[in-house]
Amino acid sequence: MPLTRDQVQHIATLARLKLADAELDDVVDKLSRIVDFVDQLQAARTDDVLPMAHPLNMSQRLRADEVTEPNERDRIQKNASRVEDGYYLVPRVIE
Amino acid sequence: MVQGTDALYTWSLTDLARGLKDGEFSSRELTESLLRRIDDHQQRLNAFITVTADAALQRADAADKARANGDESLLNGLPIVYKDLFCTKGVLTTCGSRILANFVSPYDATVVERISAAGAVMLGKTNMDEFAMGSSNETSYYGPVTNPWNKKLSPGGSSGGSAAAVAARIVPAATGTDTGGSIRQPAALTGTVGLKPTYGRVSRFGMVAFASSLDQAGVITRSAEDAALLLGVMAGYDKRDSTSVDHPVPDYVAGLSKPVKGLKIGIVRQHFDEGLAAGCEERVKAALAVLKEEGATLIEVDLPNIDLSVPTYYVVAPAECSSNLSRFDGVRFGHRADNPENLLDLYCRTRSEGFGAEVQRRIMTGTYVLSAGYYDAYYLKAQKVRQLISQDFKKAFENVDVIAGPTAPTTAFAIGEKTDDPITMYLNDIYTIGANLAGLPGISVPCGFADGLPVGLQLVGPHFAEETILACAHQYQQLTDWHAQGPEEFS
Numbered sequence: 345m346p347l348t349r350d351q352v353q354h355i356a357t358l359a360r361l362k363l364a365d366a367e368l369d370d371v372v373d374k375l376s377r378i379v380d381f382v383d384q385l386q387a388a389r390t391d392d393v394l395p396m397a398h399p400l401n402m403s404q405r406l407r408a409d410e411v412t413e414p415n416e417r418d419r420i421q422k423n424a425s426r427v428e429d430g431y432y433l434v435p436r437v438i439e
Numbered sequence: 440m441v442q443g444t445d446a447l448y449t450w451s452l453t454d455l456a457r458g459l460k461d462g463e464f465s466s467r468e469l470t471e472s473l474l475r476r477i478d479d480h481q482q483r484l485n486a487f488i489t490v491t492a493d494a495a496l497q498r499a500d501a502a503d504k505a506r507a508n509g510d511e512s513l514l515n516g517l518p519i520v521y522k523d524l525f526c527t528k529g530v531l532t533t534c535g536s537r538i539l540a541n542f543v544s545p546y547d548a549t550v551v552e553r554i555s556a557a558g559a560v561m562l563g564k565t566n567m568d569e570f571a572m573g574s575s576n577e578t579s580y581y582g583p584v585t586n587p588w589n590k591k592l593s594p595g596g597s598s599g600g601s602a603a604a605v606a607a608r609i610v611p612a613a614t615g616t617d618t619g620g621s622i623r624q625p626a627a628l629t630g631t632v633g634l635k636p637t638y639g640r641v642s643r644f645g646m647v648a649f650a651s652s653l654d655q656a657g658v659i660t661r662s663a664e665d666a667a668l669l670l671g672v673m674a675g676y677d678k679r680d681s682t683s684v685d686h687p688v689p690d691y692v693a694g695l696s697k698p699v700k701g702l703k704i705g706i707v708r709q710h711f712d713e714g715l716a717a718g719c720e721e722r723v724k725a726a727l728a729v730l731k732e733e734g735a736t737l738i739e740v741d742l743p744n745i746d747l748s749v750p751t752y753y754v755v756a757p758a759e760c761s762s763n764l765s766r767f768d769g770v771r772f773g774h775r776a777d778n779p780e781n782l783l784d785l786y787c788r789t790r791s792e793g794f795g796a797e798v799q800r801r802i803m804t805g806t807y808v809l810s811a812g813y814y815d816a817y818y819l820k821a822q823k824v825r826q827l828i829s830q831d832f833k834k835a836f837e838n839v840d841v842i843a844g845p846t847a848p849t850t851a852f853a854i855g856e857k858t859d860d861p862i863t864m865y866l867n868d869i870y871t872i873g874a875n876l877a878g879l880p881g882i883s884v885p886c887g888f889a890d891g892l893p894v895g896l897q898l899v900g901p902h903f904a905e906e907t908i909l910a911c912a913h914q915y916q917q918l919t920d921w922h923a924q925g926p927e928e929f930s
Contacts, residue, residue, distance in 0.1 A: 347807075352803070355806050355807050355810070357787075359790075359802045359803050359805075359806040360765070360768070360783075360787050361787060361790050361791050361794075361799055361802065361803065362784075362787040362788055362790075362791045363791070364791075367796075371799075371800070374800055374861055375800065375803055375804060377861065378753060378862070379804075379807065381749075381750055381753065381862050381865075382750040382753050382754050382817065382821070383750075384750045385747060385751065385754065385820050385821055386816070388744065388747055388820070388823075388824050390820060390824060390827065393823040393824075394823070395819055395822035395823050395825075396822050396823070396825040396826040396829060397822070398652065398682075399638040399639075399652055399653070399829070399875075399876070400637075400638060400684065400902060401829075402639075402684070404681060404682075407681075422543070422545075423541075423543065423545070423771065423773070424770065424771050424772060426775070432770050432771060434770055434782055435779050435780070435781050435782050435785055437782050
């Protein structure tokens with residue numbers, strides 16, 4: 345079933361993407377084809393099958409909650425476009 | 440074969456190691472000659488995003504000095520290039536994307552750290568599909584890589600720059616990553632060897648993440664012997680990657696001598712159906728005949744759910760990608776949109792300006808299959824089918840040592856040929872994706888030519904059976920010389 349333009353706009357908003365009007369039809373078409381393609385999965389019989397959470401079916405290792413890395417804030421913040429006094433700057437969110 | 444030191448670019452990593460040890464040439468001479476070679480062919484191939492010439496020469500001098508002082512590190516003074524998603528301290532790491540066009544990594548990936556500690560000299564960072572999402576290298580923000588065998592053709596992807604550089608005899612070895620075939624498919628399409636290890640064999644720390652349950656680092660070389668040499672350096676437990684497995688690392692080079700005689704090779708019926716080009720089928724069957732002649736037994740095995748591997752992948756991989764790529768918000772690193780109206784506008788415009796069309800499609804596919812009302816039907820269902828596919832492999836490996844077949848359904852295709860339909864592009868990885876879903880090691884080895892273009896034979900083994908597939912590939916390369924035949928334009 346093809347996706348609608350509204351559905352695709354909603355997905356884009358959830359994904360924090362802004363789609364231009366000019367590209368919307370192409371995105372709707374291609375996403376619909378992908379969803380249609382993966383719909384083949386519905387035919388598989390998967391009763392009593394455990395979903396795979398890890399490719400080797402292993403469980404996630406945990407570590408002690410200890411500080412292991414030095415603080416390198418200044419060096420790491422060199423990659424940010426806007427910083428001030430060690431803080432990252434974003435548009436105002438509280439008036 | 441007589442080798443003059445004027446054509447060092449044709450030497451294997453193993454031969455170069457011997458030459459350096461015997462003092463036939465210095466690392467500086469070698470590095471200078473390969474940097475010239477990169478320069479001469481960059482315009483034709485576009486295989487590199489960054490070339491680190493000055494640092495490489497300094498490093499080469501240091502390697503020569505260390506050698507004079509008795510340093511015999513395994514890769515001392517030998518060249519290496521990294522796919523541009525391995526973080527390299529102080530060097531641009533773009534991941535083929537505009538969103539990371541200005542990102543200078545503050546640290547080294549574990550792979551880089553280990554190869555570097557073994558003495559290797561980094562020459563540069565190779566071009567790739569954006570965020571490793573693509574099978575043709577056409578999604579790179581830095582332009583497509585062209586295939587050394589024919590400039591109108593794609594080298595495959597996503598590790599297309601690495602494959603092209605090795606195939607064109609520019610460097611003997613390159614790192615790559617493989618999420619659904621991104622090492623093995625370009626290796627097949629360029630006539631090189633591509634090894635994807637078992638999930639967890641090589642640390643993913645410092646690799647820009649695409650799909651964390653599928654991504655694995657590996658190598659592209661011209662011989663299985665060189666792949667074994669490099670894997671031995673890269674592999675092993677890393678506490679900084681919680682999915683890295685604490686499993687002993689064998690001497691892969693020593694393991695190469697294991698004979699093919701007595702090896703049980705599984706053949707999957709679905710790998711030889713109508714999707715496979717006739718020329719590729721003929722070459723792969725001829726390769727299997729060579730292994731049979733050498734004493735291997737060919738046994739038909741059944742992977743009943745393998746036809747669902749591509750649709751399974753295109754739910755699981757986009758789901759993980761949509762989550763992983765949510766970190767690119769313009770705030771802490773990478774591209775940031777100008778003059779945002781508010782925070783949401785900053786996020787949305789930064790991401791739409793920074794990501795290319797294919798990456799945006801995958802993020803949206805992933806967002807959709809994880810969203811309320813669709814999670815069970817798509818994501819959960821795909822993880823169940825993934826379990827079935829994995830169990831099929833497990834059952835097959837009760838009877839065989841390796842599974843052999845084609846790496847890719849066709850030889851290299853034209854740039855632009857498959858860009859209109861994402862599904863056509865996705866089906867390129869039909870034979871490689873199964874190994875990623877099940878976390879298995881796989882290797883592609885050159886096995887001849889169809890209409891003048893290279894064809895790859897794929898060998899897949901059980902978990903941590905890198906030794907077995909490397910030995911089989913190496914023995915095959917002792918019996919054939921396909922891997923020694925390079926593109927004439929670059930001879």
